[in-house]
Amino acid sequence: MSEPYEAGDEIPGGSTLIEVRVAELRQLFDAMDPSPFRSRDLDPSAEEFIVGWARELPRDTRLALLVHLERPAGQPDEAQALRNATHAFFQDRGRAARLRLTRLFQRGRVSLVIGLTFLGLALSASQLLERWADAGGFVRLLQESLLIGGWVAMWRPIEIFLYDWWPIRAEVRLFERLAAMPVRIRYGAGDADAWRRDWPAI
Numbered sequence: 001m002s003e004p005y006e007a008g009d010e011i012p013g014g015s016t017l018i019e020v021r022v023a024e025l026r027q028l029f030d031a032m033d034p035s036p037f038r039s040r041d042l043d044p045s046a047e048e049f050i051v052g053w054a055r056e057l058p059r060d061t062r063l064a065l066l067v068h069l070e071r072p073a074g075q076p077d078e079a080q081a082l083r084n085a086t087h088a089f090f091q092d093r094g095r096a097a098r099l100r101l102t103r104l105f106q107r108g109r110v111s112l113v114i115g116l117t118f119l120g121l122a123l124s125a126s127q128l129l130e131r132w133a134d135a136g137g138f139v140r141l142l143q144e145s146l147l148i149g150g151w152v153a154m155w156r157p158i159e160i161f162l163y164d165w166w167p168i169r170a171e172v173r174l175f176e177r178l179a180a181m182p183v184r185i186r187y188g189a190g191d192a193d194a195w196r197r198d199w200p201a202i
Contacts, residue, residue, distance in 0.1 A: 074195020
């Protein structure tokens with residue numbers, strides 16, 4: 001029995017394959033996107049499948065995409081076109097994630113300035129109230145409230161700089177890996193003219 005015909009990038013040894021099976025290449029791409037094929041977004045289901053598979057693997061895993069296409073080969077450059085479109089899509093996702101990270105740090109810096117300013121004012125006001133500390137329980141309660149409010153104001157910048165940024169950074173790295181992975185097509189049997197129903201639509 002002959003080996004199935006394949007085209008596209010060579011897949012280095014040790015790579016972990018992300019395997020997708022479709023009847024036509026257009027199933028991989030968003031039918032609502034009017035852009036040309038090479039700049040079209042992936043279908044949301046295809047994106048979720050590929051990203052979800054890659055996310056479950058160790059960060060140092062070498063990735064490769066193998067598309068099982070249930071039709072014979074069509075245009076000679078379709079494997080290269082698929083690779084270019086896939087890489088461009090994940091490069092865009094990576095740029096968008098980096099932009100979110102940049103904006104998050106900008107909000108973090110603004111929040112930090114606001115939080116420190118409010119904390120400083122709260123501490124100063126609490127110290128001023130020390131003069132009337134003997135006036136009654138209300139003054140003491142007000143002091144404690146100012147101190148608590150000042151530290152609560154620091155909650156958002158602390159959350160950003162300790163917790164919020166690293167999941168986005170991990171996403172950037174994942175998209176960078178997906179934007180560089182080899183892409184290969186393994187063709188199936190069937191109508192030799194099946195690609196004509198695929199390419200005009202994409």
